[in-house]
Amino acid sequence: MNALTGRSKSYFIGVLVAYTAVVLAQAMYFKFTNSVETQLVFGTLSDWLAQGQLAQFAPVVRSYGHFLVANLELVAAFLLLLPPTRAVGALLAMCVASGAVLAHMFTPLGVSVVIDRAGATDGGILFGLALGTWFASGLIILLDPLPSRARAQVTPHATKSSLKTAAAQQAPKEDLENLDRLVAFDAADVTQLEESFDQLLFNVKRVFRDEIVGEHRLVLRDCVQSLDSLPSQSKYFPRRPLIIPKLIRAVNNVASSKMDLVAVISHDPVLAGELLKVANSPYYRLSDEPVDSIGRAIVVLGMDGLKSMASTLVMQPVLQVRTSYFPRFSETVWLHSVKAALAAQAYARKTSACDSFQAHLLCLLSSIGHIVVFQMMMEIYTKYSVTRPQIEVLRSLRNDHADSVSAAVVDQWHLSDEFVEILNAYQLKTPVNELEPLGRALYYGRLVATAHMLFEGGRYTQEQIDEIMKARGLHPEVFQVMWGVLSKDKASMTAGTLVSKPAPAQRKTA
Numbered sequence: 373m374n375a376l377t378g379r380s381k382s383y384f385i386g387v388l389v390a391y392t393a394v395v396l397a398q399a400m401y402f403k404f405t406n407s408v409e410t411q412l413v414f415g416t417l418s419d420w421l422a423q424g425q426l427a428q429f430a431p432v433v434r435s436y437g438h439f440l441v442a443n444l445e446l447v448a449a450f451l452l453l454l455p456p457t458r459a460v461g462a463l464l465a466m467c468v469a470s471g472a473v474l475a476h477m478f479t480p481l482g483v484s485v486v487i488d489r490a491g492a493t494d495g496g497i498l499f500g501l502a503l504g505t506w507f508a509s510g511l512i513i514l515l516d517p518l519p520s521r522a523r524a525q526v527t528p529h530a531t532k533s534s535l536k537t538a539a540a541q542q543a544p545k546e547d548l549e550n551l552d553r554l555v556a557f558d559a560a561d562v563t564q565l566e567e568s569f570d571q572l573l574f575n576v577k578r579v580f581r582d583e584i585v586g587e588h589r590l591v592l593r594d595c596v597q598s599l600d601s602l603p604s605q606s607k608y609f610p611r612r613p614l615i616i617p618k619l620i621r622a623v624n625n626v627a628s629s630k631m632d633l634v635a636v637i638s639h640d641p642v643l644a645g646e647l648l649k650v651a652n653s654p655y656y657r658l659s660d661e662p663v664d665s666i667g668r669a670i671v672v673l674g675m676d677g678l679k680s681m682a683s684t685l686v687m688q689p690v691l692q693v694r695t696s697y698f699p700r701f702s703e704t705v706w707l708h709s710v711k712a713a714l715a716a717q718a719y720a721r722k723t724s725a726c727d728s729f730q731a732h733l734l735c736l737l738s739s740i741g742h743i744v745v746f747q748m749m750m751e752i753y754t755k756y757s758v759t760r761p762q763i764e765v766l767r768s769l770r771n772d773h774a775d776s777v778s779a780a781v782v783d784q785w786h787l788s789d790e791f792v793e794i795l796n797a798y799q800l801k802t803p804v805n806e807l808e809p810l811g812r813a814l815y816y817g818r819l820v821a822t823a824h825m826l827f828e829g830g831r832y833t834q835e836q837i838d839e840i841m842k843a844r845g846l847h848p849e850v851f852q853v854m855w856g857v858l859s860k861d862k863a864s865m866t867a868g869t870l871v872s873k874p875a876p877a878q879r880k881t882a
Contacts, residue, residue, distance in 0.1 A: 393449045399442075408489065412489075414433055452512075484496050555844060561843060711825065719812075737778060741773070741775055748769075794810055805845065819841075820851065
């Protein structure tokens with residue numbers, strides 16, 4: 373069952389619901405019309421009860437039993453078709469099916485039921501449908517239990533204010549406008565935005581070349597051919613931070629407490645130290661008394677702030693590397709990653725469409741592929757006579773392959789099948805309104821982060837950015853919240869700079 377995630381899981385649950393609802397619908401039709409089959413079935417059950425200690429119920433079963441069961445089937449079918457009550461409907465359907473299966477097996481009704489007055493039988497069809505309904509209902513409860521939907525938006529530190537109503541959690545605000553139209557992943561305005569960001573990333577003002585020639589083309593060819601074997605090359609693939617799985621489990625486990633998260637963080641002295649530095653920074657510190665424990669850091673940063681800061685600091689060493697060429701590449705990718713994570717987190721909170729911690733972490737993880745292909749390219753360049761790597765080679769690798777490499781890293785780290793599916797859909801440039809909510813959080817988080825960096829660099833105006841977001845279908849209210857977070861939360865975006873790193877040597881690039 374763990375292999376079923378994302379869209380495939382939704383489709384499978386949909387099939388189970390459709391099967392169960394159809395069986396219940398045809399069953400209630402025969403009962404409500406008091407068909408010959410229904411009269412024979414409940415007549416047999418009534419005769420059987422009349423011979424035992426429950427004889428007083430025999431007349432009721434004969435006259436009203438079919439109406440009672442039909443109404444239960446009607447209620448079960450109705451609840452099944454509504455996502456918030458699906459698990460309750462499945463449970464009721466399972467109870468009805470259990471009664472039917474037991475009646476077939478332990479009463480004179482039998483597995484093969486008499487369906488007409490001439491004595492013909494159904495060959496076990498009714499028994500098979502009851503058994504199928506029992507299994508289908510059980511799978512629905514297993515795959516889509518009622519508590520899981522509440523847990524999807526509730527973290528271990530949930531308070532009464534965060535648990536106002538289940539309905540509020542399950543009815544997110546629209547994150548898109550004009551859902552009746554296709555929102556393409558790419559367009560001319562997005563392409564121009566990305567090109568301007570690459571100029572910022574590589575600190576150049578020139579137009580990028582359309583063709584890659586000579587030995588640079590050979591480098592690109594070798595890089596692409598090496599992609600399939602990347603997971604087996606430890607020199608390129610980063611080692612998974614040991615705390616990441618523990619952090620995810622502590623955050624996602626509804627039974628966890630604040631102390632569970634404190635225990636996870638405290639086992640990593642470097643992470644604990646960096647978090648205390650952040651909590652003691654002028655941006656967060658509210659009194660003269662120093663913050664000297666993770667427990668007090670929770671009070672200062674809040675649980676959401678603590679989780680986000682922890683994941684950011686854990687991922688920082690993975691995403692920041694020493695470079696001789698492209699000296700601003702790692703630093704700019706890191707800053708963009710942190711901005712995207714904060715924007716995606718704001719998106720998730722505003723829309724209630726997905727978990728904010730997952731959105732934050734996914735954005736950080738999605739940047740790993742950019743660092744991996746960069747390291748691989750620099751290694752392969754050493755095999756050729758060219759002395760200066762070409763920007764266009766790295767641009768091509770990033771645009772065409774970085775997200776699939778990020779998906780491979782997440783898969784190798786055994787973090788989340790859903791993350792892998794989303795990153796692969798992102799690489800395929802799936803239309804925005806066909807992405808899962810978490811996928812849209814990633815898309816809009818990265819898009820808004822890109823726009824914000826260009827705005828801060830004076831390369832785009834607010835009006836230009838507003839037009840792009842409107843064309844991409846992002847709801848203005850959601851965009852304003854995301855933009856506001858990036859404009860105000862300076863401390864979170866510079867948290868990564870708290871860890872000192874040597875400045876790389878400056879070299880020219882082609």
